[in-house]
Amino acid sequence: MTRVAIYARFSTQMQREASIEDQVRLCQERAARDDWTVSEVFSDMALSGATILRPGLQSLLEQAGRGAFDIVLAEALDRLSRDQADVATLYKRLTFHGVKIVTLAEGEVTELHVGLKGTMNQLFLKDLAAKTRRGLRGRVESGHSGGGNSYGYDVVRRLGPDGLPVTGERTINPTEAEIIKRIFKEFSEGHSPKAIAKRLNADHVPGPRGALWRDTAIRGHRIRGTGLLNNELYIGRLVWNRLRYMKDPETGKRVSRRNPPQEWIINEVPDLRIIDDNLWEAVKRRQGEIDAEPRVQAIRATRFWEKKRKVHLLTGLLRCGCCGGGFAAVGKDYLACSAARKLGTCTQRRSFKRGELEALVLDLLRERLMQPRAVAAFIAAYGEEVNAGRSEETAKRARHEAELAQLTRRLEGLYDAIADGLRTAGLMAKLEDLEARKIIVEAELTAPQPSPVRLHPGLSEIYRRKVTDLAQTLSDPAIRTAALETIRGLISSVTIHVDGEKVTVELEGAITALIGLAQPEAAQRLDPSSVEVVAGVGFEPTTFRL
Numbered sequence: 001m002t003r004v005a006i007y008a009r010f011s012t013q014m015q016r017e018a019s020i021e022d023q024v025r026l027c028q029e030r031a032a033r034d035d036w037t038v039s040e041v042f043s044d045m046a047l048s049g050a051t052i053l054r055p056g057l058q059s060l061l062e063q064a065g066r067g068a069f070d071i072v073l074a075e076a077l078d079r080l081s082r083d084q085a086d087v088a089t090l091y092k093r094l095t096f097h098g099v100k101i102v103t104l105a106e107g108e109v110t111e112l113h114v115g116l117k118g119t120m121n122q123l124f125l126k127d128l129a130a131k132t133r134r135g136l137r138g139r140v141e142s143g144h145s146g147g148g149n150s151y152g153y154d155v156v157r158r159l160g161p162d163g164l165p166v167t168g169e170r171t172i173n174p175t176e177a178e179i180i181k182r183i184f185k186e187f188s189e190g191h192s193p194k195a196i197a198k199r200l201n202a203d204h205v206p207g208p209r210g211a212l213w214r215d216t217a218i219r220g221h222r223i224r225g226t227g228l229l230n231n232e233l234y235i236g237r238l239v240w241n242r243l244r245y246m247k248d249p250e251t252g253k254r255v256s257r258r259n260p261p262q263e264w265i266i267n268e269v270p271d272l273r274i275i276d277d278n279l280w281e282a283v284k285r286r287q288g289e290i291d292a293e294p295r296v297q298a299i300r301a302t303r304f305w306e307k308k309r310k311v312h313l314l315t316g317l318l319r320c321g322c323c324g325g326g327f328a329a330v331g332k333d334y335l336a337c338s339a340a341r342k343l344g345t346c347t348q349r350r351s352f353k354r355g356e357l358e359a360l361v362l363d364l365l366r367e368r369l370m371q372p373r374a375v376a377a378f379i380a381a382y383g384e385e386v387n388a389g390r391s392e393e394t395a396k397r398a399r400h401e402a403e404l405a406q407l408t409r410r411l412e413g414l415y416d417a418i419a420d421g422l423r424t425a426g427l428m429a430k431l432e433d434l435e436a437r438k439i440i441v442e443a444e445l446t447a448p449q450p451s452p453v454r455l456h457p458g459l460s461e462i463y464r465r466k467v468t469d470l471a472q473t474l475s476d477p478a479i480r481t482a483a484l485e486t487i488r489g490l491i492s493s494v495t496i497h498v499d500g501e502k503v504t505v506e507l508e509g510a511i512t513a514l515i516g517l518a519q520p521e522a523a524q525r526l527d528p529s530s531v532e533v534v535a536g537v538g539f540e541p542t543t544f545r546l
Contacts, residue, residue, distance in 0.1 A: 001443060004036040005069040007060055009044045009079045020045060023075045030104055031073060039069045057081075061090075064097045076105035077113060088114050140240040143269050144168025150233055151208040152176045152274055170272065177274045179205060183218060183228055184275055188282040193218040193229075198344035212343050222287055224258060229287070235280050236273030240265040313358045313484060314494060321497030321504070322348035329354075348498050357505075361494055364507050365487070400444050407438045 008023035020043050031038050040063065044056040057080070060072065072094060074080055080101070081087050091114045094101060101109035145168040149155055153176075156169035179200070186196050193215035200213040207213040220227010225242050232239050241264050243256045290296060318327035318335060323346040325339035330351050340346035414431050497504040 001446065002034075002036045002071060003039045003069040004031050004071045004073050005060060005063065006031070006038060006041045007043070007057065007072055007074045007080060008041070009054070009056070023079065026075060026104060027073045036071065036073075061093060064094055064099045067097070069099065071100045071102050074101070074103050076103050077101075077109060079103075084119055140238060140265050141267060142168075143238065143267055145170055150231055151228065152180045152234065153272065172272060172274060180228060180234060180274050181279075184234075184279050184283055187218075187229060188279060188286055190286070194342060197342070201343050201345050212339075212345060215342060222291075224256070229283055233269070233272055234275040235277065236268060236270040238267045238269045238272075240267075311484065312354060313487060314354070314361065314491075315488075317488070317491055317494050318357070319493050319495040320346060320348055321495050321506070322346055327496075350498050352496070357494075357496075360505060361491070361507060362487075364505075365490060397445070400441050404438065404441045404445065407434055407441065410434055411438065 006024055006027040008020045008027070010019040010023075024041055024043070028038060030036075040060075042056040042060040044054040063069065064072070072080075077087065080090055091101065091109065091111075103109060106113050145155075149170065152173055153170040154173045156166070156171055158166050158169070160166045183196055183200075186199075187193065196218055197213040197215045200207070205213065208217060216227070218228050220230050222230050224230075225232065225239065228234075241259055244259055245254045245256050314327075314335070316326070319325070320327065320337040320339065323337065323339050325337060325346060327335045328338040328341065330336040330341060333354050334351040335354050335357065336351035337346050337348050340349045411431070411434050414427065414434070417427065418431075492508040493506075495506040495508075497506070
């Protein structure tokens with residue numbers, strides 16, 4: 001039995017959601033013609049083929065590594081990826097797992113397809129980008145938007161004389177324009193972007209796209225022309241092509257690069273002016289004064305942006321129990337609620353030493369998260385749930401076995417009748433029907449019976465020992481990164497609640513990762529769930545819940 005996984009994708013350009021259904025239907029028809037069994041269908045909607053970092057495709061690769069299917073079937077190779085390097089990577093990874101790629105357009109994909117089609121798809125992307133930029137430049141030079149919209153303006157939606165929608169036109173939003181003037185005025189008077197953002201949030205003024213105001217949205221980057229204080233559209237000057245965007249081959253994410261000034265396209269649009277020249281110049285003068293400060297000069301001399309930021313154990317995992325927001329660094333060694341410190345929208349302003357929080361979390365992982373009683377309760381509960389879920393599957397298999405025995409007996413009777421010389425048309429038709437049904441039932445029974453999940457009775461002690469070993473490796477620079485990522489993978493989130501002097505820390509972890517660290521073969525058969533640990537006063541663990 002050949003198992004097939006179907007993959008379908010559509011981008012936002014000239015396509016619609018029904019395109020996924022169309023691709024899947026065509027692939028299913030091909031699978032039926034070749035007697036292939038469709039095991040799973042993966043899809044990505046409204047996502048470009050310029051990167052392989054798509055949820056559906058990543059899930060497909062993960063299942064391929066587990067041997068879930070033998071063939072990946074798609075409408076065409078460009079549905080998997082349009083990037084030449086990514087196509088080659090996909091082909092290598094799937095080939096390594098013994099999985100073939102078959103498409104309706106190219107047939108079975110080989111190294112030749114990877115080279116030729118990958119090059120053609122890459123050239124298509126490059127040509128599409130050039131045509132898109134040419135069209136955008138024409139709109140900008142006519143005074144229209146080259147894409148996107150800035151705070152302070154509304155998009156004009158109307159039909160042209162030809163009956164088609166007119167794109168790129170904007171008009172000033174009076175309410176937002178007043179907020180922009182307020183920001184420029186307060187900054188020119190000496191207020192910091194952080195203080196301005198806090199006051200706007202305190203006054204319940206909606207920020208860009210309805211979000212809270214942040215100092216970074218106001219400050220931006222002066223050289224790159226980002227942020228409200230650097231948007232030249234507010235003085236009636238439309239600047240386009242200041243930045244270009246490239247895909248980082250390691251992460252697949254877009255990063256910006258500054259174009260030389262001679263490549264910028266600048267057009268005057270006086271109808272869109274919000275800020276007068278005097279206020280604009282006052283803001284520029286203050287920005288220049290800030291840049292000239294010795295403290296700022298010393299910081300820039302370090303060229304900190306060229307250094308990769310150090311990832312800590314709790315980076316991106318801490319949550320505030322008061323507002324639900326994330327934590328950010330405060331000074332060198334402390335962490336605090338970002339919403340409280342930067343936005344002024346949270347009342348929980350207490351900070352915590354990074355080292356103490358990390359030590360607590362490691363202790364919780366090692367000593368509390370896998371207590372023997374809790375593990376025993378989990379194993380019992382999980383076994384009951386799995387058995388209940390598999391009861392229908394077991395009953396179905398029993399029905400198939402009984403049906404197969406009945407089919408075998410009936411066929412043997414017909415074979416005896418034919419051997420005795422009975423050969424009527426009705427008898428032969430019935431014989432063919434029974435034989436066809438027997439093939440189907442036998443195919444259903446070829447699937448292996450679900451094996452029981454056997455968790456080691458000493459799971460908690462095995463887990464504790466492995467986490468202890470990992471924690472010790474954090475001090476070794478040579479293997480710190482790998483150990484850090486492994487431990488971070490055990491944690492879903494760490495929530496800090498503050499009630500007066502009482503501090504409660506809730507730790508949530510993925511049970512599959514937790515069990516998998518101690519017993520990988522069992523974790524492959526576990527369903528995702530979560531566990532929670534609670535530490536109480538003074539960071540002392542007090543209770544445990546599973």
